[in-house]
Amino acid sequence: MDPVAKDQVVRLRAAVSLLGRFPALAGVDLDVERGEVVLVRGPNGAGKTTLLRACAGLVPVVSGEATVLGCDLTQAADRTAVRRRVGLLGHTTGLYEDLTVTDNVRFWARACGATRAESDAALAALGLDGRLAGVVVAKLSAGQRRRTSIAALVARRSELWLLDEPHAGLDQAGRDVVDRLIRSAAAAGATVIVASHELDRAGAIADRTVTLAGGTVVVQPTSSVLASTSPHMRTDRRQNEGDGETEVLRVP
Amino acid sequence: MTESVAAVPAHTGSRSTRLLGLATLAGIAVVLVLALAVTGPDKVQGDAARLIYLHVPVAISMNVGFGLCTLGSVMWLWKRSRWWDTVAVSAAEVGLVFTGLTLVTGMVWGRPTWGVYWTWDARLTTFSLLFLLYLGYLVVRRLPADVEVRNRRSAYVALLAFVDVPIVYLSVSWWRGLHQEATLSLSTTISGLMLFTLVLGIAVASMGFLWLLVHRFRVAWLEDEVEIAGLDLAITERRAEAASVEVPA
């Protein structure tokens, strides 16, 4: 086993993770360096969510190698340790419906040890310190809830950000906020892994793209191949095929 | 005790269990003869007291089963031993049956003796709560979940139940101690042939319990083997998904 490079935040080799009996991750190889922004794309059911959850230490890796932030994801104690060091934005909001925006963010921030100042700064950064501050979460729209979850995430100041389809369900302004967020996180030295179908947007910010399908990485191009993959360009790429970096496979 | 998956057995019997089974049947026959014909009736309770040769052995096996379930759960939590976890669930199921038998024989004995089907003495009350606790354990066990999760959850339920039982027993015996203790027992001390019959009965019940336990264990073990063997196949199928999906260039 090669020693994990000090700046390597994520290292997976043939990692297998199960959801019940189902191998959601069926042998994933992945390397992510510190400070990188990586876009993970792939069809629905490819295992993107499970990959992020495994990196967050929520889902055990049952075989293969898996090291995140120096913690071995096959060991329960390490998984617990990695959790407070990452920030996961999932499909669910993780908010208490009966509490206000401010209460929610302050609670989750205090839970991970952030100060009141840090949580207030996060609320301000997401524009939640004004009219929405005292609104109960149950009354918010989906986009506003997403912003509240993001504020809770920002307050954590994690080393590794795991964002699962952060743009989904947001309007233009909301998506801009997410983009700004990813850029500022990267600028602050954090590593970001984003799972998204927003290939143009996320592709523009990402350093590189990884494609997941069937629980494995299908292609992991180096940063020289940018993931500008709007559908109308696909035929052109096919004609330019030959660099061997990407493969277009048949649809059943 | 483990069968290899490749063998895919048609049944869970083996030479040792067949011997055990036959011995148990023979033992039951002997005990029946002794209990019904050879030993005398109790002075006070009459023939109904003969149920002691069934009730007490079954109750003892029930308690052993409960103990095994708890031990298995502890060993699972401590050593992650699949063998012990399978012992736990098998002991719980067989124990549940024996608990039911204990309660029923108690009722059948109680009716002619005391005129009531039930008496709230410490033992019967504890046993009835035990039945419910076992049941809860088995319900939790059957919830659909990942193997690790299932085993861990049910192990904790078993431990919680185990810790509760002495508390229940103590509290009920304190409670009922103030009242007329209508327990199921004989009015004379047991000795001689009656003692022999009782001890034999205990031995036979234990053998029967063991026979059932071994078979249940094997079935549970094989069920888990099927799950585990399925994993490699599932991984292969999953990876094949990747080949059939269009990856946008």
Next chain:
Amino acid sequence: MFRDAALVAGKDLRIEWRSHVTTNQVAPFAVLVLILFAFALDPDRDVLQRATAGLFWIAILFSAVLAVQRAFALEAADGNRDALRLSGLSPAGIFLGKAGAIALELAALEVLLGIGVAVLYNTTWSGWLLLITTSVVATIGLAAAGSLYGVLAAGLRVRETLLPLLFLPVVAPVLLGATRAFEAALDQSPADGWSWVTLLTTFAVIYVAFGVLAFGSLLEES
């Protein structure tokens, strides 16, 4: 651990303050149980008065089931369980916080029901020291056991039916002990009651210890 517990308990109580579920739903349910007992038994022949202790504690037990379900339904909603695991809160702290909030809610219910019983069943309370000590210790035991089974059942589709099946047999001794202690207090013979308090304390200590040690494992889904 205690800081985390205070944080979690504070959060639960704040939610209760905003949503009023305990005051608007659980409390009326508890009073309803008392009233239903009066319908089922004969109110004119002192039956209710003699059975007061038992009926009181049964009402509390059923209310405890509701309170525990409510407390864990909050966490089952929308990814909060994941968020708790990611939060860095110590599981023992989460346990103590949740159990603490449940215990406080139950305590409030007990005061309410105490008044209810005095009014509806014509019972006069006496032996206050014994009553209060019993309540405190029994409530802690109920909250601790409830939190253990609550987290186990939380997130399962069958949780509404599973929780009573697991929880109620286990707390049967609490019902027994608390009822006997209350009866001793009402009969003006508290000496008998104190040994029951010891039993209740043992129960509470065991289940709190179990919770502190095992809650983390039970919180894991995988």
